[in-house]
Amino acid sequence: MAVVSFALRDFIEYGFDEMKLREIIPKLGMEIESIKDKELSIDITPNRPDLLDFVGIARAIGCFSKPKEQPVYRINGESGIEVKVGSAVKDIRPYASCFVVKKANLKSDRLKNLINFTEKLASTYGRKRKKMAIGLHNLDAISGKALIYDAAAEKRFVPLGFKKSMDFNEIMKKHDKGIEYSDFAEFKKNPVYPYLEDSEKVLAMIPITNSEATKVTESTKSLLVFVDGTSEKIVKQVADMLACSFIDSNAEVYSCRVKYAKQAHTFPELSYQEIKVRCSRAEGTIGIEMENSQTALYARKMGYNAERFADYLNVKVQPYRVDVLNEQDVIEDIAMAYGYDRIAPVPVVGHSAGSEEDTTKRNERMSMLMLGLGFTEAMNMYLTNEKNNFDNMNRKYDKKSVLSLMNSKTEFISILRTSVLPSLLSNLSYSFKEKMPQRLFEIGFVFAMKEKVKEGINLAFVSEHAKANFSEAKSYVESIFSGTGFKISEHKDPSFIDGRCASVSVDGKTVGVFGEIHPSVLKNFKLEEPVVAAEIILDENIVYGV
Amino acid sequence: MHEYDKKILSFISRNKSATIQDIEKNLGIEPSAVSSVIERLASQDAIEVSKQEEYAIKITDEGKEYLNSGFPEEVLIKEIKHIGGNRDLSLIIGNIAVSWAKKNRWIEIKDGKARLTKEGEKISNSFEYKPRELLKTIAESPKQGYATIVKERRDEIDVLVKRNIIEIKQHNVVKEISITKKGIALLSSEEKGIGQLTRDAITSEKWRKEGFRQYNISAETEKIYPARMHPLHEFLNYIRDIWVGMGFTEVSGPIVESAFWSFDALFSPQDHPTRDMQDTFFLSNPRTIDIDDVALLNRVKEKHEKGWGDTWKEEIAKQSVLRTHTTSVTAHYMKKFGNAAKGDYPIKLFSIGRAFRNESIDYKHLAEFYQTDGIVIGDNLTLANLMYIMKSFYKNLGIKAEFMPSYFPFVEPGLQVYYYDEKKKDTIELNGAGIIRKEITDAMGTNKTILAWGIGLERPMFNFMKMDSIVELYKNDIGWLRNREELKL
Structure with missing residues (x-):
C-alpha cells in the first residue's frame, strides 16, 4: 500500500x-x-x-x-530523438523507454504532483528504483538528438541541487541519494554506474540523481522523460502511464526511439489490449443480473472503451491500466461500477455438514481431562531461543535437529521450540506471588528436523507447591494413560532429579517423561518451590491431509 | 465451638501464650487451618494477637540491571561529563534519566542542552548515589533484615517501588498469641453439640440427641480457584463452532512452509515487499523445502512470468519460511480438492492456526498470531455467495459486516470486509476476501470457482477480551488466568 x-x-x-x-x-x-x-x-x-x-x-x-466515451491516447508525432543503449548496462539495468513532452503546463501544484507521482511510482512499482526509475529533464537544455544510455565506473557532472561537479564515486559517498541507494547489490560487486548523456554532458546518474543542468522547473514547457530498469514490461508500461497523464493534462507527446544492439523500439507505445467479456460470465461471477444496456456503461464508468455485442462486451483497456490481465479483471471493475453495496448476499446452494478435524477433537478431549485434574491451561509461543529451550533445561542439543530462524529481529526468538515444558516453567516464574499449588498444562506444537521438518503435538504439565513430589506426577500420568496398557520405566533426563524420573511407554514406544524437576533447572527459571512435571507426545509427526 | 477452635484455645490457655509454630507442632494441625482459627478467635476477642511486620522484597530485572550498570541518571551524568559539558537533550527530553538528574539537581537545562551543576560534578566524581547504595544493601541483606531496612528507609524504598526497581510485599506475621478473659469464659462455657459431622454421627443418629454447634458463617475461608481453559482457546473454539455450524469442514496444513505455498502458489510476485526479510521469517535450518510436483511448478512459473513479466526462479520458491498467513493451507486444499472430489461440490473448508511475521515484539505486536481461513470450491459460485458467508460469520460475532472493493493479489474480484464502529465513528477493516484468480486455479489444475478469505483473529479477540496488552495473552500468569473475566461470547 x-x-x-x-x-x-x-x-x-x-x-x-x-x-x-x-x-x-x-x-x-x-x-x-x-x-x-x-x-x-x-x-x-x-x-x-x-x-x-x-x-x-x-x-x-x-x-x-460522468461516464463518457473515452479518448484514444495518441502521440502528436516523432521527436527524432534516439537513445542508444550501450553494452555495459546489459547485465545490470538493460531496459529503457523515452519520450518527449511539449506545451506542458507545470504551474501551481502541477510540478509537485508530477514529481510526487514519479517518486511514488519508482519506489512502489519500481521497487525502490531497483526495478524501474524515472528521470524528468528539461528538453531545452539537452544538446543534440542522439543520447546514450550506458554504464561506466567514472564520469563527472553537476548533480541536482549541487553547484560544483562531482564524479560518480563522490556522489555515492556525498550525495544523499547516492548514500540512500548505495546498498544496491549491483553497485557493490562491480561498481559501474548507469548513466544517460547527450552529445556534450551527463544528464543523469541512474537511478541516483539527474543533472542540475536539465532541472525541470514550474516554467519548463518541454520535457524529456526517460524510464529505465530491469523489467522490459514495466519500463514500457510506465512510459505509457506517464504519456497518458501528460496527454490528459493537455500537453503534446512525441515519441523517441530506443536502440539496442540488435533491435529498436519506439515509445510510448500507447497500445490497447482488447478483451472480450462474456456478459453471462460477468453476471455469474458477481451474482447479479444486469440490464443489457447497463453493462457497457459500467465498463465505461471504470474508464474502458466498451462496446456491447449480443452476449459479450468488447473492451479496450487504456494504456495506463497495468493491472488488467484478462476477463476476470474487467469483471471486477464492472462489479465496482455496479456497486458492492448493491449486491444482495445469496446463500451457497448445497447442504454440507461441518466437522472438526480429528486432531482438534483429540486435543479437546485431552484438555478436558487436564482441566478435570485441576490444571489451568496455558498457551505459549512456538518461537523461543536456545537458552530457554535447552540450556535452562540442562539439555544438550544438536543444531541440525533444531529449526532455526535466519532473520529474527530480536534475540528472544531464534528457534522453534522442541518441547513445551520450558514454556510452562517460564510461565511459573511470572506467578511467584500467586497462591500455591500452581498447576498448568499446555497442548501445543513442537518442531524438529529429522531429514524433513517434523511438526508434532505434545502435552506437558507442571505442578508447583511445597509438597510436590514424584508420586504426585506419577498419579497424574497414570490417570492420563489409564486404559491404554501403558508401562512406566526408569529414565534419565538431565532436567529431572536422577532416580525421581521415569518414562511412560505404550506398546513398547516411549511416549513421555515425568518426574521431579532438578533444582538447578528450577534455579534457571527463578523458581523457589518444588515442581513436578511431565511431557507427553501426542503426535510425533502430524501427517496433514495435503 | 468448632473442634479446632476449642483445641487451640485450650492449648493457648494451658501455656498462657503460644506462637503459631507451637500450635502446629504440638497439635499437628495444618498451618492454613491454624491461621483461620486464630483469625476467628481474634474476631471473637477470645485471644489477643501481637503481630510483627515482615517483608518480602524482590529486585526486578530492571533493578538488577541498574545494580550492575548504574541508574540511568548516573549513566547520563557520566556521559555528560565524558563529552565535557553540554549535552543536546532535544531528542531525549522527558526521558527518565533526564527527569531524575533534574530532580536530583545534577543538571541544568538551557536551550535543550544539559550542563552539570556543582552537585552533579560532585556526584560524577564520587558516584555515591543513595538509591543504588540502598539497592545494594537490599540485594545483600538476608530476608530477616528487610524489616529493619524498611523501617529505617521507608521513603527511599517507596521511590524504588514507584520506579519499578523493586517489588515489595508486606505480611503481618503473628508473633505471639495470648488468651483473653473472654476467651477463658468461652472455653469454660463450651457449647454442646456436634462439630464436624462424622460417619459415626450420621449412622448412629446421635445428632438427634446432641444437636449441632453453630458456626460463624462470616469467618474467612480458604480461597479456591477453578482450573480454567485459556481464554484464547475458548475464543478459538467459538470461531471453530461458527464454521462447523455453517457447514464447513476443518483442515490444517504445515506451519513451516516453502515460500512456494505461502507466496508463489498464491500469485504473489517473487519481488513482492511482503517477501522481504523485514516481514517474513526465513529459516536457516532447513534452508529449503522441496516441492515434488514438477508439473505444478511449471504451471506456476508460466503464470508468474506471463502475469508479472519477470523470470520466476525455483530457488526463491524453495526457501523455507514460517507461514505468513494460513492462506497457505488454503492453497494446498485448492489443489487437493480442485478436481478430486467429483460430485460432492460445493466443498466448504476452514482452518484455524498460527501465522508469523518478523516483528520486534512489544505490547501491541507479536511475531505469532492466529488466523482463520476458508474456501468454498464449486461451480457457479458468486461474489454474492461470498458476501453471504462473510455476513453470516460476523453475525455470529455480533458484527454487522459490510463490503467495499479492494485488492489482494490472489483474488479477483476482491473485497474488503468492514464494519462501522458507532463509538469511534469510523469504519474498521475486518478482512480481505474474494474469488481466487484464474491464474491460481489454472495452476492448481482446477476449473472450479473458489471463494476464499483470510481473517486475522486478533481484532475480534481483543473486542471480547478487553485487553490492553497482547503480551499478557502468552505470559500465562496464573493469577491472570485464574482471575480473568468470563468471555461473553
Whole structure:
C-alpha cells in the first residue's frame, strides 16, 4: 500500500468537493486515509499505480461520476530523438523507454504532483528504483538528438541541487541519494554506474540523481522523460502511464526511439489490449443480473472503451491500466461500477455438514481431562531461543535437529521450540506471588528436523507447591494413560532429579517423561518451590491431509 | 465451638501464650487451618494477637540491571561529563534519566542542552548515589533484615517501588498469641453439640440427641480457584463452532512452509515487499523445502512470468519460511480438492492456526498470531455467495459486516470486509476476501470457482477480551488466568 496526498483545491478545479471524494474513492477500491489541513490522503493498492498520479485519480473519479466515451491516447508525432543503449548496462539495468513532452503546463501544484507521482511510482512499482526509475529533464537544455544510455565506473557532472561537479564515486559517498541507494547489490560487486548523456554532458546518474543542468522547473514547457530498469514490461508500461497523464493534462507527446544492439523500439507505445467479456460470465461471477444496456456503461464508468455485442462486451483497456490481465479483471471493475453495496448476499446452494478435524477433537478431549485434574491451561509461543529451550533445561542439543530462524529481529526468538515444558516453567516464574499449588498444562506444537521438518503435538504439565513430589506426577500420568496398557520405566533426563524420573511407554514406544524437576533447572527459571512435571507426545509427526 | 477452635484455645490457655509454630507442632494441625482459627478467635476477642511486620522484597530485572550498570541518571551524568559539558537533550527530553538528574539537581537545562551543576560534578566524581547504595544493601541483606531496612528507609524504598526497581510485599506475621478473659469464659462455657459431622454421627443418629454447634458463617475461608481453559482457546473454539455450524469442514496444513505455498502458489510476485526479510521469517535450518510436483511448478512459473513479466526462479520458491498467513493451507486444499472430489461440490473448508511475521515484539505486536481461513470450491459460485458467508460469520460475532472493493493479489474480484464502529465513528477493516484468480486455479489444475478469505483473529479477540496488552495473552500468569473475566461470547 502506498499513501499519496493531494491538495483539495486541485480537485475543486475538476468540480469534486469533499463529499463527492468521500463517496467515490472507496467505490474505486481505494481507502481514504484522511482528509485534513486541506489535503486528501489516499491509500492506493499496488495493482493501480496509475492512481498514484493526481491526473489518474481525477480521471478515474471523473469517469465514475460522468461516464463518457473515452479518448484514444495518441502521440502528436516523432521527436527524432534516439537513445542508444550501450553494452555495459546489459547485465545490470538493460531496459529503457523515452519520450518527449511539449506545451506542458507545470504551474501551481502541477510540478509537485508530477514529481510526487514519479517518486511514488519508482519506489512502489519500481521497487525502490531497483526495478524501474524515472528521470524528468528539461528538453531545452539537452544538446543534440542522439543520447546514450550506458554504464561506466567514472564520469563527472553537476548533480541536482549541487553547484560544483562531482564524479560518480563522490556522489555515492556525498550525495544523499547516492548514500540512500548505495546498498544496491549491483553497485557493490562491480561498481559501474548507469548513466544517460547527450552529445556534450551527463544528464543523469541512474537511478541516483539527474543533472542540475536539465532541472525541470514550474516554467519548463518541454520535457524529456526517460524510464529505465530491469523489467522490459514495466519500463514500457510506465512510459505509457506517464504519456497518458501528460496527454490528459493537455500537453503534446512525441515519441523517441530506443536502440539496442540488435533491435529498436519506439515509445510510448500507447497500445490497447482488447478483451472480450462474456456478459453471462460477468453476471455469474458477481451474482447479479444486469440490464443489457447497463453493462457497457459500467465498463465505461471504470474508464474502458466498451462496446456491447449480443452476449459479450468488447473492451479496450487504456494504456495506463497495468493491472488488467484478462476477463476476470474487467469483471471486477464492472462489479465496482455496479456497486458492492448493491449486491444482495445469496446463500451457497448445497447442504454440507461441518466437522472438526480429528486432531482438534483429540486435543479437546485431552484438555478436558487436564482441566478435570485441576490444571489451568496455558498457551505459549512456538518461537523461543536456545537458552530457554535447552540450556535452562540442562539439555544438550544438536543444531541440525533444531529449526532455526535466519532473520529474527530480536534475540528472544531464534528457534522453534522442541518441547513445551520450558514454556510452562517460564510461565511459573511470572506467578511467584500467586497462591500455591500452581498447576498448568499446555497442548501445543513442537518442531524438529529429522531429514524433513517434523511438526508434532505434545502435552506437558507442571505442578508447583511445597509438597510436590514424584508420586504426585506419577498419579497424574497414570490417570492420563489409564486404559491404554501403558508401562512406566526408569529414565534419565538431565532436567529431572536422577532416580525421581521415569518414562511412560505404550506398546513398547516411549511416549513421555515425568518426574521431579532438578533444582538447578528450577534455579534457571527463578523458581523457589518444588515442581513436578511431565511431557507427553501426542503426535510425533502430524501427517496433514495435503 | 468448632473442634479446632476449642483445641487451640485450650492449648493457648494451658501455656498462657503460644506462637503459631507451637500450635502446629504440638497439635499437628495444618498451618492454613491454624491461621483461620486464630483469625476467628481474634474476631471473637477470645485471644489477643501481637503481630510483627515482615517483608518480602524482590529486585526486578530492571533493578538488577541498574545494580550492575548504574541508574540511568548516573549513566547520563557520566556521559555528560565524558563529552565535557553540554549535552543536546532535544531528542531525549522527558526521558527518565533526564527527569531524575533534574530532580536530583545534577543538571541544568538551557536551550535543550544539559550542563552539570556543582552537585552533579560532585556526584560524577564520587558516584555515591543513595538509591543504588540502598539497592545494594537490599540485594545483600538476608530476608530477616528487610524489616529493619524498611523501617529505617521507608521513603527511599517507596521511590524504588514507584520506579519499578523493586517489588515489595508486606505480611503481618503473628508473633505471639495470648488468651483473653473472654476467651477463658468461652472455653469454660463450651457449647454442646456436634462439630464436624462424622460417619459415626450420621449412622448412629446421635445428632438427634446432641444437636449441632453453630458456626460463624462470616469467618474467612480458604480461597479456591477453578482450573480454567485459556481464554484464547475458548475464543478459538467459538470461531471453530461458527464454521462447523455453517457447514464447513476443518483442515490444517504445515506451519513451516516453502515460500512456494505461502507466496508463489498464491500469485504473489517473487519481488513482492511482503517477501522481504523485514516481514517474513526465513529459516536457516532447513534452508529449503522441496516441492515434488514438477508439473505444478511449471504451471506456476508460466503464470508468474506471463502475469508479472519477470523470470520466476525455483530457488526463491524453495526457501523455507514460517507461514505468513494460513492462506497457505488454503492453497494446498485448492489443489487437493480442485478436481478430486467429483460430485460432492460445493466443498466448504476452514482452518484455524498460527501465522508469523518478523516483528520486534512489544505490547501491541507479536511475531505469532492466529488466523482463520476458508474456501468454498464449486461451480457457479458468486461474489454474492461470498458476501453471504462473510455476513453470516460476523453475525455470529455480533458484527454487522459490510463490503467495499479492494485488492489482494490472489483474488479477483476482491473485497474488503468492514464494519462501522458507532463509538469511534469510523469504519474498521475486518478482512480481505474474494474469488481466487484464474491464474491460481489454472495452476492448481482446477476449473472450479473458489471463494476464499483470510481473517486475522486478533481484532475480534481483543473486542471480547478487553485487553490492553497482547503480551499478557502468552505470559500465562496464573493469577491472570485464574482471575480473568468470563468471555461473553
